[in-house]
Amino acid sequence: MSTEFDWDDAVESWRKDRRDLGRAAGRVGTASTVNGLLGAKGESDMQALPEKTKPTKVVVAKPGLDGHDRGAKIVARALRDAGMEVVYTGIYQTPESILRAVVQEDADVLGLSSLSGAHLEYAKELGELLRDNDRADVLFVVGGTIPPEDADTLKTYGVHEVFGPGTPTTVLVDYIRDNARNLLA
Structure with missing residues (x-):
C-alpha cells in the first residue's frame, strides 16, 4: 500500500x-x-544623539618559543567580554611581528603574555620598537609567570604594568579601562 x-x-x-x-x-x-x-x-x-565611542583595541601576543597560550586566550576572552576589541597574534611571534600587529591594528594596548622566562628580553625589545616607531602611546602590559623582582626592570623598559600569576581578569580589565587612552592626554 x-x-x-x-x-x-x-x-x-x-x-x-x-x-x-x-x-x-x-x-x-x-x-x-x-x-x-x-x-x-x-x-x-x-x-x-550621543557619539558612539570606539572600543579599546588590544593586541594580545605570545613572543618567542612560548607555546603555552591557555592564559592568553582566557585574558583575550575576558577583554572581549568586557567590550574591547581583541586581536590575538597566536604563539611563536617575533617582536617585529607583534609590533606590526600593533601598528596595523592601530591598537590602544599591547598585552604580552610570557611563561617561558624570556619576558625581560622581549619586553625590552618591544619597548624600544614601540618608541622607535612612534607608538609610545600604546599601553604596554605584561602578564604571566613574572617574578615580582622583575617588575621594576620591566617598567624601565616601557612596560606600564605587570600582572603575575593568579591576577583576576577583572583587575586587568579595570586597569586597561582606566589607563588605555590616558597616555595621550
Whole structure:
C-alpha cells in the first residue's frame, strides 16, 4: 500500500499555518517614535544623539618559543567580554611581528603574555620598537609567570604594568579601562 505525497496540499497547509506572514506588510506604518527622532519633516537631528565611542583595541601576543597560550586566550576572552576589541597574534611571534600587529591594528594596548622566562628580553625589545616607531602611546602590559623582582626592570623598559600569576581578569580589565587612552592626554 503506497500513498503518494501531494505537494499542493502540503504547500497549502503550510500557507494556512503561516498566514500571519501574508498580513504583516499591510500593518506596517510610521512609528510615532520615528517621527519623534526624525522630526516632523523627517529631518535628522544627529547632534542630539550621543557619539558612539570606539572600543579599546588590544593586541594580545605570545613572543618567542612560548607555546603555552591557555592564559592568553582566557585574558583575550575576558577583554572581549568586557567590550574591547581583541586581536590575538597566536604563539611563536617575533617582536617585529607583534609590533606590526600593533601598528596595523592601530591598537590602544599591547598585552604580552610570557611563561617561558624570556619576558625581560622581549619586553625590552618591544619597548624600544614601540618608541622607535612612534607608538609610545600604546599601553604596554605584561602578564604571566613574572617574578615580582622583575617588575621594576620591566617598567624601565616601557612596560606600564605587570600582572603575575593568579591576577583576576577583572583587575586587568579595570586597569586597561582606566589607563588605555590616558597616555595621550
